Amino acid sequence: MLILSESQIRSLYSMSDAIRDLEEALTYYEEGKVVxxxxxxxDFPEKEASALYMPSSMAPVGxxxxxxxxxxxxxxxxxxxxxxxVILLSDTDNGEHLACLNASYLTRLxxxxxxxxxxxxxxxxxxxxxxxxxxxAMAEEQLQAVLEVREIREIMLFNRTRDKAIAFxxxxxxxxxxxxxxxxxxxxxxxxxxxxxxxICATRSAAPVFSGQVLQPGTHINGxxxxxxxxxxxxxxxxxxxxxxxxxTMEGVKDEAxxxxxxxxKGVWSFDELHGELSELVAGKIGGRDxxxxxxxxxxxxxxxxxxxxxxxxxxxxxxxxxxTEVEV
Numbered sequence: 001m002l003i004l005s006e007s008q009i010r011s012l013y014s015m016s017d018a019i020r021d022l023e024e025a026l027t028y029y030e031e032g033k034v035v036x037x038x039x040x041x042x043d044f045p046e047k048e049a050s051a052l053y054m055p056s057s058m059a060p061v062g063x064x065x066x067x068x069x070x071x072x073x074x075x076x077x078x079x080x081x082x083x084x085x086v087i088l089l090s091d092t093d094n095g096e097h098l099a100c101l102n103a104s105y106l107t108r109l110x111x112x113x114x115x116x117x118x119x120x121x122x123x124x125x126x127x128x129x130x131x132x133x134x135x136x137a138m139a140e141e142q143l144q145a146v147l148e149v150r151e152i153r154e155i156m157l158f159n160r161t162r163d164k165a166i167a168f169x170x171x172x173x174x175x176x177x178x179x180x181x182x183x184x185x186x187x188x189x190x191x192x193x194x195x196x197x198x199x200i201c202a203t204r205s206a207a208p209v210f211s212g213q214v215l216q217p218g219t220h221i222n223g224x225x226x227x228x229x230x231x232x233x234x235x236x237x238x239x240x241x242x243x244x245x246x247x248x249t250m251e252g253v254k255d256e257a258x259x260x261x262x263x264x265x266k267g268v269w270s271f272d273e274l275h276g277e278l279s280e281l282v283a284g285k286i287g288g289r290d291x292x293x294x295x296x297x298x299x300x301x302x303x304x305x306x307x308x309x310x311x312x313x314x315x316x317x318x319x320x321x322x323x324x325t326e327v328e329v
Contacts, residue, residue: 002099002324004314009105012317015144018113018310023282025058025309026117030279033059036305038251048073054304057092058312064090065308067103087311097329099315103307106314110306112141114248114278115222118298119198120149121281121288122244123220127197129154133189133210133233134203134225135168142200142224144175153181156192190214201225201233206258212237217293223259227301231258234297239263241295244275244288248300256301 028034039054049072057064069085076082085103090096127150132139135157146152155172159165165185172183186192193199194214203209203225212235221242226233239245239259247253253260254271263269276286278298289296318324 001097001327001329002315002318003327004099004101004318004324006102006105008318008323009102009314012321012323013109013310013314015109015113015116015141015148017313017317018109019116019145019148021309021313022110022113022306023117025305026114026279026282028058028060029305030283030285034305035064036249036303039304044072054307056304056308058305058308059092061309061312062092063098063308063312063315064092065304065311067107067304067307069103069107087307089308089311089315099311099318099324101311101314106307106310107302108138108141110310111138111224111300111302112143112145113310114300114306115142115200115224115298116145116149117282118222118246118278118300119146119220122246122296122298123150123198124218124289124292127220128152129156129196130198130200131156131158131186131189131192131196132168132200132202133158133193134201134205135159135165136202138224139168139200139202140171140175142202142222143172146198146200146222147176147179150198152179152198155179155181155183156196157183157185158187158189158192162187193219198222203233204231205233206231208235208238209233210238211235212239212241215241215295217295219295220289221295221297223297223299226258227256229256229258229261232262234259236263236266236268238295238297239269242297243294245273245297245299246275246278246281246286247298248278248306249303250274250277252301252303253299257299259299 054067089099199221
């Protein structure tokens, strides 16, 4: 079995690689060539923690995978990461377990990549400004993906802890060396949203992080931070203003996206108003942006076959380049 660390994966695999491979995987999914069971969650109430088990298989690439992620909120006080994950990759021709990959970076990368794909289809072609609300680890790949698919000239950053936004600003040249536009740290997210073409929400907030009142025609929003029914990064006014709302998977957002569950439970909005799934958008079964003045929203809570797509591609690159550690199990 091949063992691949985060640093080895980073050396092999880029955002452009992930966008390409996930576009292909989304097409396979729409063609019915992906098996993607619902994830299993085991809770540990005494720790307010949980473990998630996410299996999938993809016939065209001849691989299956299980991602295991643990989330222990108290870990930082013990000097450990809150979220830890691995992906076990297997061969569907002979059952051989091929590789075990660090999942933390790959999860962030694939989440960024699907937002990038959605941005390609839903943001204005001439979008030049982006605001990042929440500058934690997830935001890095979100910004990378947007910079990959649009010619951005202005980046605005907001974090409740300003020092984290300052630290994030310093990482941007490393994340996207080609970027030569402006970077501004802001204190009022509403002010930035009012002039941004693209809004990235990457927080764990249980309350909306900006007011829908300030949204201007033509804005595209990527929401990736809230992933539980009680979390709500965007308010109901935002949802009601959107002419097209696309989900990574319908099943996932119905179960986990508080941005939708809360207004649906209040009766002010219905899941029937979703424009469709990202796979349908990529396959051309539903349309992307039609008019410059539309407000569009992409919501992602994640799903297992996204992890499989990038893990399988990383494995192939690693074998070709002789990267990783072979172990007997």
